[in-house]
Amino acid sequence: MKKSASRNMPWILVEDYKRGKGWVGAEQCEARARAYCELLERGQILFFREPPFDLPAADQQFLLEQQWSEMRMHKNVSYRPSEDLLRGVSGNRETVSRVHSIMRNYSAQVTEFLAKFLAPYAGKWNLDFASFRPLEEEGRDLPLHKRNDLLHFDAFPSRPTHGARILRVFTNLNPSKPRIWQSTEGFEVLARRYAGGAGLQDIAEDNSFLSRTVRDLGSKLNIGVIGRTPYDMFMIRFHDFLKENTAFQRDCPKTQLEFPPQATWIVFTDCVAHAVMSGQYAIEQTFLIPPKALVALESAPYRILGNIAGRALVS
Numbered sequence: 354m355k356k357s358a359s360r361n362m363p364w365i366l367v368e369d370y371k372r373g374k375g376w377v378g379a380e381q382c383e384a385r386a387r388a389y390c391e392l393l394e395r396g397q398i399l400f401f402r403e404p405p406f407d408l409p410a411a412d413q414q415f416l417l418e419q420q421w422s423e424m425r426m427h428k429n430v431s432y433r434p435s436e437d438l439l440r441g442v443s444g445n446r447e448t449v450s451r452v453h454s455i456m457r458n459y460s461a462q463v464t465e466f467l468a469k470f471l472a473p474y475a476g477k478w479n480l481d482f483a484s485f486r487p488l489e490e491e492g493r494d495l496p497l498h499k500r501n502d503l504l505h506f507d508a509f510p511s512r513p514t515h516g517a518r519i520l521r522v523f524t525n526l527n528p529s530k531p532r533i534w535q536s537t538e539g540f541e542v543l544a545r546r547y548a549g550g551a552g553l554q555d556i557a558e559d560n561s562f563l564s565r566t567v568r569d570l571g572s573k574l575n576i577g578v579i580g581r582t583p584y585d586m587f588m589i590r591f592h593d594f595l596k597e598n599t600a601f602q603r604d605c606p607k608t609q610l611e612f613p614p615q616a617t618w619i620v621f622t623d624c625v626a627h628a629v630m631s632g633q634y635a636i637e638q639t640f641l642i643p644p645k646a647l648v649a650l651e652s653a654p655y656r657i658l659g660n661i662a663g664r665a666l667v668s
């Protein structure tokens with residue numbers, strides 16, 4: 354395992370895993386897979402120079418060729434593997450059907466790869482959405498909380514994780530331009546500095562106006578928010594708090610990450626603060642890793658926040 358790929362990027366370059374062949378010269382695959390899980394859980398990014406799974410050139414070409422700005426689209430094109438459902442794209446039937454099969458195949462290939470590469474998680478995860486991101490990120494006009502160019506930790510308002518961690522695999526499909534991210538200090542440092550101000554204690558004690566309102570509304574409407582733990586509520590609050598905090602966004606120390614064409618990176622985006630500054634055409638699959646599958650449980654955000662709050666945030 355090498356510390357960086359080029360120009361001292363803050364990621365770990367993975368060179369000993371080859372597409373179609375798996376580990377190269379590895380005697381103890383199990384120990385290696387576990388070591389990579391641990392690095393990820395502690396906030397490292399794993400970097401591959403090219404996709405370590407099959408991503409056919411013809412599929413990539415097809416995605417790059419479409420006139421995405423003319424096709425009616427949501428924030429991204431999304432694919433839900435559990436329902437085999439494609440969302441966020443409309444156009445002629447043939448095109449939509451081809452995009453659907455590309456996303457279905459992409460999702461299956463990433464999943465097959467990850468089941469070997471991060472074997473301790475295999476079969477224990479909840480396979481979340483995949484997405485294709487065809488719009489240029491620089492200068493996108495989005496509402497504040499949806500902006501991707503402001504540093505944040507990921508939390509999904511519609512999908513509480515109950516402490517499960519958000520693991521994402523990205524590939525930059527752009528043929529010539531890097532995808533550029535910024536990052537900053539780690540989760541524990543930022544949580545110790547800002548969680549109090551973001552309202553952790555009130556949410557932990559479950560007596561904030563917000564948590565009461567959300568819970569009451571949830572039970573009235575009989576919708577999934579009932580299943581939201583204080584951890585889920587705080588992570589959404591923290592996501593919004595950091596994006597709203599102009600002094601933090603302006604003054605925090607920043608590290609720039611440049612992911613070149615074909616680069617593939619794996620990261621727990623619930624503990625690595627990130628903002629995408631520029632780039633077009635990325636494809637991504639998300640996995641939710643439940644606490645029982647984690648190898649460094651003490652690094653899980655729900656544990657760190659529970660320690661700060663002095664009480665458990667997930668029952």
Ligand code: SIN
Binds near residue numbers: 507622628
């Ligand atoms: C994000 O999760 O904030 C977006 C990352 C990206 O699209 O590169």
Ligand code: FE
Binds near residue numbers: 505506622
């Ligand atoms: Fe994000």
